[in-house]
Amino acid sequence: MSSELTLQEQALLVMSLTDLTSLDDKDNFNSIQDLCSKAINPYQHTAAVCVYKEFAAYAKYLLNNQVKVATVINFPDGALDFTRFTFEYAYALSQQVDEIDYVFPWRKLIELTQDQEYEFKDLSQVTNNSAYQEMREIMQKYLQPLCNNQNTKIKVILESGSLTPLQIAIASQICLDYGVDFIKTSTGKHGEGAKLTDAEIIFKLIKLNQSKTGFKASGGIKTVAQAMEYINLGAKILGQDFIAPQTFRFGASGIYKDIISILTHGKSISSQELGQASSY
Numbered sequence: 001m002s003s004e005l006t007l008q009e010q011a012l013l014v015m016s017l018t019d020l021t022s023l024d025d026k027d028n029f030n031s032i033q034d035l036c037s038k039a040i041n042p043y044q045h046t047a048a049v050c051v052y053k054e055f056a057a058y059a060k061y062l063l064n065n066q067v068k069v070a071t072v073i074n075f076p077d078g079a080l081d082f083t084r085f086t087f088e089y090a091y092a093l094s095q096q097v098d099e100i101d102y103v104f105p106w107r108k109l110i111e112l113t114q115d116q117e118y119e120f121k122d123l124s125q126v127t128n129n130s131a132y133q134e135m136r137e138i139m140q141k142y143l144q145p146l147c148n149n150q151n152t153k154i155k156v157i158l159e160s161g162s163l164t165p166l167q168i169a170i171a172s173q174i175c176l177d178y179g180v181d182f183i184k185t186s187t188g189k190h191g192e193g194a195k196l197t198d199a200e201i202i203f204k205l206i207k208l209n210q211s212k213t214g215f216k217a218s219g220g221i222k223t224v225a226q227a228m229e230y231i232n233l234g235a236k237i238l239g240q241d242f243i244a245p246q247t248f249r250f251g252a253s254g255i256y257k258d259i260i261s262i263l264t265h266g267k268s269i270s271s272q273e274l275g276q277a278s279s280y
């Protein structure tokens with residue numbers, strides 16, 4: 001696909017698929033205002049902004065339904081704590097957010113699979129795994145209420161960089177069973193972020209399940225070239241129609257500079273500038 005698009009077209013496509021993210025302890029009303037003005041830039045609106053729940057209502061007000069507002073819950077640690085989950089979910093809903101990114105309790109999954117083989121090849125066998133059965137039951141009281149809510153899109157963050165291929169497959173299959181809207185790779189706060197090899201497992205499972213679930217690559221994505229690798233892989237496995245904001249997103253705090261550099265100067269930012277592009 002990248003060969004068919006000019007660099008500018010690639011930048012516009014990536015912008016249209018991006019959840020422009022700021023999840024920083026230093027976030028404040030001014031920085032959120034700046035983030036929102038970038039989301040509704042004159043070139044191409046982003047798919048969403050993603051902010052801490054305390055700033056969600058403000059972002060909703062500033063964006064005035066021009067761009068979706070997402071927030072995170074159970075973030076970034078992925079606790080298995082139903083009371084906290086209920087509180088944070090209720091709080092997010094009370095802010096009228098469009099989308100909720102929930103961190104899967106991945107440490108519990110690691111605990112359940114600790115004696116199992118690292119290598120895992122046959123994705124169709126994942127449902128026979130004993131840890132899958134147990135984790136699926138545990139997740140019912142979290143994922144069912146999230147997915148029963150038709151008004152709010154649910155993205156589940158696996159923290160895939162901390163998981164083995166088997167654990168990614170189990171967590172993804174559980175997400176697909178409950179019908180989450182997106183499977184998202186990473187929080188960007190712990191360990192490695194998105195990886196193409198991890199995305200491939202998720203794409204293949206979506207295909208195997210003939211699911212309508214989408215995919216969000218997040219954590220460490222800073223350039224259009226990087227993003228295009230996920231787009232090309234997703235299109236190859238799931239078809240061109242999969243590459244749309246309804247099913248394909250990037251979560252990124254540092255990609256805006258590269259997109260704008262391409263759109264205004266016709267070229268990507270330098271590697272030196274890339275090193276400084278730690279925030280949107």
Ligand SMILES: O=C[C@H](O)COP(=O)(O)O
Nearest residue numbers: 187188219220251252253
């Ligand atoms: O949800 C998205 C991630 O937090 C963004 O990660 P990043 O800051 O590495 O781009």
